[in-house]
Amino acid sequence: MPSHTFQIDFKRSSKVAVADKKLKRALVSATDRFRAQRSLAVEGTQEWEEIKTRAREIKEHVIDNLDFYLEKLEESITKAGGVVHWARDGEEAANIITAIAAERGVKSVVKSKSMATEEIELNNAFERNGIKVVETDLGEYIIQLAGERPSHILAPAIHKTRDDISKLFSRKLGVPYYEEPEELTGIARDKLREEFLNADMGVSGVNFAVPETGTIVVVENEGNACLCTTLPRVHVALMGMEKVVPRFEDLSIFLNLLIKSATGQKLSTYVSFITGPKNILDNDGPEEFHLVILDNGRSKILADEVTRQSLYCLRCGACLNVCPVYRQVGGHAYGGVYSGPIGAIIMPQLMDLKGVYELPYASSLCGACKEVCPVNIDFPKVLLKLRSDFVKGREKGRRPGLSERMAIKLWRYAMEHRRLYEFISRIAYFAQMPFVERKGRRNGHGRIGSLPFPFSNWTRDRDFPAVAKKTFRNRWRELENENGDSEDKL
Amino acid sequence: MSFSVMGNEPGSKRIKASLFVTCLVDLFFPQVGESVVRVLRRLGVDVDFPNEQTCCGQPAFNSGYTDDARALAERFVGVFSGDSRDTYIVSPSGSCASMVKVFYEELFKNDPALCDALSKVSSRVYEFSSFLTDVLGVEDVGASYDGVVTYHDSCHLLRELGISEAPRRLIKSVSGVKFIEAEMHDECCGFGGTFSVKHPEVSVSMLDEKLTHIGKSGADTLVSTDMGCLMQIGGAVSRRELPIRVMHLAELLAS
Ligand code: SF4
Numbered sequence: 001m002p003s004h005t006f007q008i009d010f011k012r013s014s015k016v017a018v019a020d021k022k023l024k025r026a027l028v029s030a031t032d033r034f035r036a037q038r039s040l041a042v043e044g045t046q047e048w049e050e051i052k053t054r055a056r057e058i059k060e061h062v063i064d065n066l067d068f069y070l071e072k073l074e075e076s077i078t079k080a081g082g083v084v085h086w087a088r089d090g091e092e093a094a095n096i097i098t099a100i101a102a103e104r105g106v107k108s109v110v111k112s113k114s115m116a117t118e119e120i121e122l123n124n125a126f127e128r129n130g131i132k133v134v135e136t137d138l139g140e141y142i143i144q145l146a147g148e149r150p151s152h153i154l155a156p157a158i159h160k161t162r163d164d165i166s167k168l169f170s171r172k173l174g175v176p177y178y179e180e181p182e183e184l185t186g187i188a189r190d191k192l193r194e195e196f197l198n199a200d201m202g203v204s205g206v207n208f209a210v211p212e213t214g215t216i217v218v219v220e221n222e223g224n225a226c227l228c229t230t231l232p233r234v235h236v237a238l239m240g241m242e243k244v245v246p247r248f249e250d251l252s253i254f255l256n257l258l259i260k261s262a263t264g265q266k267l268s269t270y271v272s273f274i275t276g277p278k279n280i281l282d283n284d285g286p287e288e289f290h291l292v293i294l295d296n297g298r299s300k301i302l303a304d305e306v307t308r309q310s311l312y313c314l315r316c317g318a319c320l321n322v323c324p325v326y327r328q329v330g331g332h333a334y335g336g337v338y339s340g341p342i343g344a345i346i347m348p349q350l351m352d353l354k355g356v357y358e359l360p361y362a363s364s365l366c367g368a369c370k371e372v373c374p375v376n377i378d379f380p381k382v383l384l385k386l387r388s389d390f391v392k393g394r395e396k397g398r399r400p401g402l403s404e405r406m407a408i409k410l411w412r413y414a415m416e417h418r419r420l421y422e423f424i425s426r427i428a429y430f431a432q433m434p435f436v437e438r439k440g441r442r443n444g445h446g447r448i449g450s451l452p453f454p455f456s457n458w459t460r461d462r463d464f465p466a467v468a469k470k471t472f473r474n475r476w477r478e479l480e481n482e483n484g485d486s487e488d489k490l
Numbered sequence: 491m492s493f494s495v496m497g498n499e500p501g502s503k504r505i506k507a508s509l510f511v512t513c514l515v516d517l518f519f520p521q522v523g524e525s526v527v528r529v530l531r532r533l534g535v536d537v538d539f540p541n542e543q544t545c546c547g548q549p550a551f552n553s554g555y556t557d558d559a560r561a562l563a564e565r566f567v568g569v570f571s572g573d574s575r576d577t578y579i580v581s582p583s584g585s586c587a588s589m590v591k592v593f594y595e596e597l598f599k600n601d602p603a604l605c606d607a608l609s610k611v612s613s614r615v616y617e618f619s620s621f622l623t624d625v626l627g628v629e630d631v632g633a634s635y636d637g638v639v640t641y642h643d644s645c646h647l648l649r650e651l652g653i654s655e656a657p658r659r660l661i662k663s664v665s666g667v668k669f670i671e672a673e674m675h676d677e678c679c680g681f682g683g684t685f686s687v688k689h690p691e692v693s694v695s696m697l698d699e700k701l702t703h704i705g706k707s708g709a710d711t712l713v714s715t716d717m718g719c720l721m722q723i724g725g726a727v728s729r730r731e732l733p734i735r736v737m738h739l740a741e742l743l744a745s
Contacts, residue, residue: 328695364682367649387554412558415544457687461694462725465518472520
């Protein structure tokens with residue numbers, strides 16, 4: 001059984017996504033809203049840049065000393081009565097969690113939103129083991145009903161319109177077609193209440209883990225994670241091993257950055273601090289607490305000096321919201337669990353899959369992601385490094401096609417030899433003649449409306465400029481002799 | 491008309507600039523290079539064009555071909571090392587200027603000698619608009635143009651070099667120009683170098699949005715500072731025969 005079911009083919013799926021007008025409308029309205037909320041919150045925060053820089057420094061320090069902090073975390077959690085498990089990859093993590101469930105006779109699991117559990121496809125693992133699992137975050141619940149994957153780190157059902165959801169609910173839950181968001185939420189609440197009461201195990205993700213105290217922090221807006229981690233008798237939390245924040249006092253800046261970047265709120269509605277299972281002082285809480293620490297390719301990322309910063313990510317989703325590519329295609333086009341700019345940089349580092357190494361090319365390198373990222377991840381640099389690794393064939397022999405590699409070599413040769421470059425430009429000038437439409441509007445220059453493949457990728461929707469009859473360097477030979485003072489002649 | 495601001499007073503040293511014209515301008519848009527020369531000369535700058543220059547290597551670098559990019563980067567540094575130390579290097583492209591100023595470092599990081607040679611060259615590199623405002627200290631270059639102009643922020647000029655005000659100030663100072671901002675003026679136009687042909691559908695979808703915002707702004711002229719973006723936007727404007735003039739900042743300032 002393969003440990004994943006991801007299928008990554010950005011070229012194909014982005015084409016399909018771009019043609020979907022309804023999807024486009026949903027994406028534009030959602031990302032516009034997120035962008036506006038974030039900007040407002042950030043503008044209203046004094047010293048935002050300084051806070052970012054501080055957070056970045058802390059993250060750098062943590063990732064450089066991760067072994068130390070993770071051991072400390074294990075120690076603190078064990079002291080608090082919890083159990084820590086280590087998983088090398090997704091399959092191992094899923095096995096650990098399903099085994100915990102099986103050994104305790106768990107029949108029904110409630111889950112709060114967690115990208116790490118999506119990464120290891122935990123729901124499939126539960127179902128294979130005959131254990132019922134229900135997503136309790138509203139967006140995730142919708143996605144689970146629809147049998148889809150989240151299309152946004154934060155808002156998993158961002159691609160669905162209200163109409164989609166109404167139809168889905170009436171089909172899957174047998175309720176009438178309701179339009180109003182309140183009604184839809186109400187239906188979901190009622191269904192989920194039953195699930196909470198019946199569940200024997202709760203699964204959550206982890207936003208931050210504090211080695212100093214052995215506390216894990218879960219941030220959410222709906223209160224469902226709070227219930228998942230307190231009502232059932234067993235709580236299992238899954239965290240990527242990079243989620244460490246060294247000291248309790250550091251949390252304030254990370255919560256500030258995460259929440260404002262994500263939704264623009266001052267503080268999200270619920271922030272749970274969980275330190276081990278229920279103890280004598282607690283009124284509620286589970287009898288058992290387990291933390292599963294997931295590697296799944298992360299130690300490989302750690303080893304690369306340039307791409308290591310991918311591990312600083314807080315999963316706030318801001319880079320998705322500002323990404324012009326994500327805005328056109330949505331999260332599903334990326335084919336994996338993480339999408340948008342962060343997906344384009346971590347997916348190829350986490351999973352060795354066909355098509356995954358093309359994801360760093362799903363970017364125009366515009367840098368909007370770098371600008372908003374609360375931990376200053378230098379996206380263009382990381383994307384370029386990953387592209388370079390791909391070209392060098394570092395990724396298990398997967399690399400670009402021969403024709404592309406040859407074209408680049410020839411191009412380079414021409415660019416290294418100025419006379420040859422000039423000669424080729426003259427050949428191009430004559431070769432293009434049959435394609436040039438003289439009635440072009442670009443300053444009297446010819447335009448080209450159609451070219452053979454691969455240039456047709458350009459000319460299908462855009463005119464291409466014709467190579468000039470006289471290149472700049474040829475004109476320069478005349479310009480040069482004109483005296484700089486007699487500019488009127490130019 | 492003769493309009494010079496500085497460097498022309500008797501006895502003062504004239505400012506010298508080498509033109510890093512970029513391969514796109516050289517081959518496809520020579521009139522942009524000419525406009526740059528015209529504006530610079532009008533402002534009293536001595537302009538030179540190192541003839542050996544070709545491409546800075548950005549297309550290879552952006553596609554992941556670091557070794558090929560490094561070869562061209564080395565070549566570039568060699569070509570422009572010939573200038574005297576007080577010669578500025580001026581480029582009508584924020585993207586190509588950022589390639590040299592920001593990304594070359596990455597390519598040379600294991601070679602201290604090259605890094606050294608690079609820093610001598612890259613510190614002299616200026617993008618055209620910031621050269622005018624920051625080095626020459628000029629906003630009004632004495633141009634006039636009759637039209638409603640909007641400005642598209644090229645991503646690399648804006649986010650790699652952090653320049654957004656210089657081109658706006660220059661545009662606003664052109665006599666006869668009414669300047670208006672389009673919505674989402676700093677959103678990528680979808681060019682992205684090879685991205686535009688690797689993912690043409692996504693690229694054009696981004697472009698559609700850009701054109702919608704330009705259209706809604708009420709401008710009759712779109713100005714930008716990078717031929718990549720202008721080729722992308724202009725390519726669709728000409729295909730769809732939209733009533734918008736698309737031009738490089740240098741062309742506006744030369745008018
Ligand atoms: S990469 Fe930065 S912006 Fe994107 S989700 Fe992570 S923290 Fe947020």
